[in-house]
Amino acid sequence: MATTIRDSRGSGKTARRDAWWLQPLLTATVLTAFIIYATFRTFENDNFLPELSRNASALWESGRVGHLLSPFYSPLFLVDWQVMGYHVSPAILILPFPLSFRLTCYYYRKAYYRSFFMAPPACAVQGTTKKTYRGEQVFPFVIQNLHRFAFYAAFIFIFILAYDVVLSMKYVDGWGISLGTFVLLLNVLLLAGYTLGCHSLRHLVGGKLNCYSCSLAAKTRHGLWKKVTFLNERHALYAWVSLFGVALADLYVRFVCAGVITDWVLVKF
Ligand code: FES
Numbered sequence: 001m002a003t004t005i006r007d008s009r010g011s012g013k014t015a016r017r018d019a020w021w022l023q024p025l026l027t028a029t030v031l032t033a034f035i036i037y038a039t040f041r042t043f044e045n046d047n048f049l050p051e052l053s054r055n056a057s058a059l060w061e062s063g064r065v066g067h068l069l070s071p072f073y074s075p076l077f078l079v080d081w082q083v084m085g086y087h088v089s090p091a092i093l094i095l096p097f098p099l100s101f102r103l104t105c106y107y108y109r110k111a112y113y114r115s116f117f118m119a120p121p122a123c124a125v126q127g128t129t130k131k132t133y134r135g136e137q138v139f140p141f142v143i144q145n146l147h148r149f150a151f152y153a154a155f156i157f158i159f160i161l162a163y164d165v166v167l168s169m170k171y172v173d174g175w176g177i178s179l180g181t182f183v184l185l186l187n188v189l190l191l192a193g194y195t196l197g198c199h200s201l202r203h204l205v206g207g208k209l210n211c212y213s214c215s216l217a218a219k220t221r222h223g224l225w226k227k228v229t230f231l232n233e234r235h236a237l238y239a240w241v242s243l244f245g246v247a248l249a250d251l252y253v254r255f256v257c258a259g260v261i262t263d264w265v266l267v268k269f
Pocket of ligand 1: 101104105106107108147151194195197198199200235
């Protein structure tokens with residue numbers, strides 16, 4: 001039993017001999033790197049729409065009349081707010097929605113409670129202890145219980161980002177698919193895999209039901225519940241790959257904006 005190898009002398013103490021610290025260390029490193037990058041991009045207020053960038057002439061030559069938009073800046077707000085001479089980034093309006101969804105996610109809670117708060121850092125490893133600790137019953141962690149509301153917003157964002165994929169295919173002479181279209185599509189699929197595997201959605205479609213076979217509606221909900229469960233069982237995986245997917249999509253758009261790479265049009269129809 002885990003309790004038999006616990007050593008209570010202090011935080012991080014354990015009788016475990018394996019590299020238990022590796023996972024929380026990796027988690028902390030990757031999350032910190034993403035937070036730094038996302039914060040930089042949110043406030044950069046530039047290089048999010050190639051059609052507006054220094055490299056725009058090359059894109060107009062390609063004939064695209066839709067846009068290739070960074071997910072950090074979607075939906076697109078083409079506004080120029082100034083506060084005390086400072087140009088406010090529209091991404092600030094968008095960030096709270098995906099951020100609150102990830103921060104309150106059941107999987108991410110486990111990840112950052114372990115990696116950043118060491119509460120505890122791993123199974124059978126002594127964590128930080130506070131006599132007054134009351135978990136998610138009191139402020140600020142009681143806010144975590146609003147996760148289901150963050151889910152509603154995240155669900156809408158799947159459609160917003162999917163619409164961006166469609167817009168990336170609009171050309172003056174019809175439709176086309178560029179490498180950027182694939183990158184944006186990959187991001188949407190990974191985000192959908194993450195969002196649709198949410199514990200809140202699983203409860204929403206399959207919860208508060210005593211019989212799964214008593215009516216057509218109940219059977220339908222059972223079918224949906226099984227699909228959500230399939231994703232839910234892989235929720236940690238999707239949590240990570242979708243994080244990389246967002247960063248990759250944004251980085252791709254940024255490089256296109258800066259003229260570092262060209263968004264090759266692969267096919268027109
Ligand atoms: S539990 Fe992870 S997104 Fe809802």
